[in-house]
Amino acid sequence: MPTRRERTRQRLYDAAVELIAEHGYSATTVDQIAERAGVAKGTVYYNFAGKAALFGELLEYGIERLAETLRAAAEGRPPLEALDSVVGAELAFIGEYEAFARILLAETWRAGGDWQATARLIRERAVGVIADVLRAAVAHGDLRADLDVGMAASAVFGMVLTVALDWRTLQPARPLTDVHATLVDLLRGRIAGPATQTP
Amino acid sequence: MPTRRERTRQRLYDAAVELIAEHGYSATTVDQIAERAGVAKGTVYYNFAGKAALFGELLEYGIERLAETLRAAAEGRPPLEALDSVVGAELAFIGEYEAFARILLAETWRAGGDWQATARLIRERAVGVIADVLRAAVAHGDLRADLDVGMAASAVFGMVLTVALDWRTLQPARPLTDVHATLVDLLRGRIAGPATQTP
DNA sequence: ATTTTTGAACTGACCAGTCAGTACAAAAAC
DNA sequence: GTTTTTGTACTGACTGGTCAGTTCAAAAAT
Numbered sequence A, B: 001m002p003t004r005r006e007r008t009r010q011r012l013y014d015a016a017v018e019l020i021a022e023h024g025y026s027a028t029t030v031d032q033i034a035e036r037a038g039v040a041k042g043t044v045y046y047n048f049a050g051k052a053a054l055f056g057e058l059l060e061y062g063i064e065r066l067a068e069t070l071r072a073a074a075e076g077r078p079p080l081e082a083l084d085s086v087v088g089a090e091l092a093f094i095g096e097y098e099a100f101a102r103i104l105l106a107e108t109w110r111a112g113g114d115w116q117a118t119a120r121l122i123r124e125r126a127v128g129v130i131a132d133v134l135r136a137a138v139a140h141g142d143l144r145a146d147l148d149v150g151m152a153a154s155a156v157f158g159m160v161l162t163v164a165l166d167w168r169t170l171q172p173a174r175p176l177t178d179v180h181a182t183l184v185d186l187l188r189g190r191i192a193g194p195a196t197q198t199p
Numbered sequence C: 001a002t003t004t005t006t007g008a009a010c011t012g013a014c015c016a017g018t019c020a021g022t023a024c025a026a027a028a029a030c
Numbered sequence D: 001g002t003t004t005t006t007g008t009a010c011t012g013a014c015t016g017g018t019c020a021g022t023t024c025a026a027a028a029a030t
Helices: A004-023 A030-037 A041-047 A051-074 A079-096 A098-108 A116-139 A149-170 A176-187 B004-023 B030-037 B041-047 B051-074 B079-096 B098-108 B116-139 B149-170 B176-187
Strands: none
Touching: A004 A030, A004 A041, A004 A051, A004 A098, A030 A041, A051 A079, A051 A098, A051 A116, A079 A098, A079 A116, A079 A149, A079 A176, A098 A116, A098 A149, A098 B098, A116 A149, A149 A176, A149 B149, A149 B176, A176 B149, B004 B030, B004 B041, B004 B051, B004 B098, B030 B041, B041 B051, B051 B079, B051 B098, B051 B116, B079 B098, B079 B116, B079 B149, B079 B176, B098 B116, B098 B149, B116 B149, B149 B176
């Protein structure tokens, strides 16, 4: 059972993640965050060292959950099935924590900003899980031995992130399984050929 | 031959694109832009209605060049070859206008911010070109008739953008053709199987 | 009793946008 | 051919407002 402090911090996380996803880090004010969290401004500074610290811990917190979700999805599955499972898990995570995913996409690819170092490190935790799965698939003989695992993992991660956010934005009613199926088809190279082949 | 005004505006574009790619839109000040462009602050307001207008026209200008590049790459080629060519063109564009690509990725997927409408419209111009190529491939019988063209186009665009920025960031020395080959392999479903198959 | 939260006032830095004035080249008047 | 005018491009000090962060006494929750 969470303490009062933990509940307050969680409410601040939630408020901050939504506002920053909408307007970006610097355009979001501490007053806005406090107001949306239903908390006095002083509380923000009682719980966090400042705006930057709140955001930093937020990133940390979110990426840890994402990496953990992906790891759990891969665990104990044969390589190729694990890949499908990880893609599904990433989709589901983004479906649930959409605002966080938007922040991840927005703040991670800056050139030399204040968060570049943090963000890149943080992103590697998620991409790393995919790379591990791909490496296992190569070792198992399911994928080409000379596959550039790093680049492929980056491609998979980015592709899923992009598609997922388009999904949430443009056709949120569409079921996850549908999106998942299309992505897996793309990944498995099943888009070639004149007719549908669903064995 | 460009007029003085055109030269000034171009310098302002260049300065703004670099700074915004680094720090984001709201963290970039008009003073910084003017200073990097080697121009007084007033000149910014003489040439543009304001910071927002400068950024808007910048997006417009960049995406027009990108869409045009992609269209030219596809033109007059058989569908599948056109797809490879478009991917190559997107890679080359990002190689050259890296800062703009970072902005595209960072500022396009906000939730309900001030740019959401503009950015989505603008991004669709680029993704639309890829969708057209895919549609042609389907019509030509090269891809499955029931392929979700919109989603696939979004996936291709996002995947290339992600990989390209990782390429520029992590291994800029690597030749474009190398990255291009890996991407095309991924797209064509040639990553499966234990050994390399280069016919 | 102690921890946590409140709410409001305050500060100092920073920033978008303004505006009166400068520079200068090309046209018009002499 | 010299002087005057005009329009365009640019300048940079200034202003009004905003925001992160501070402080603190009182209240509420544990």
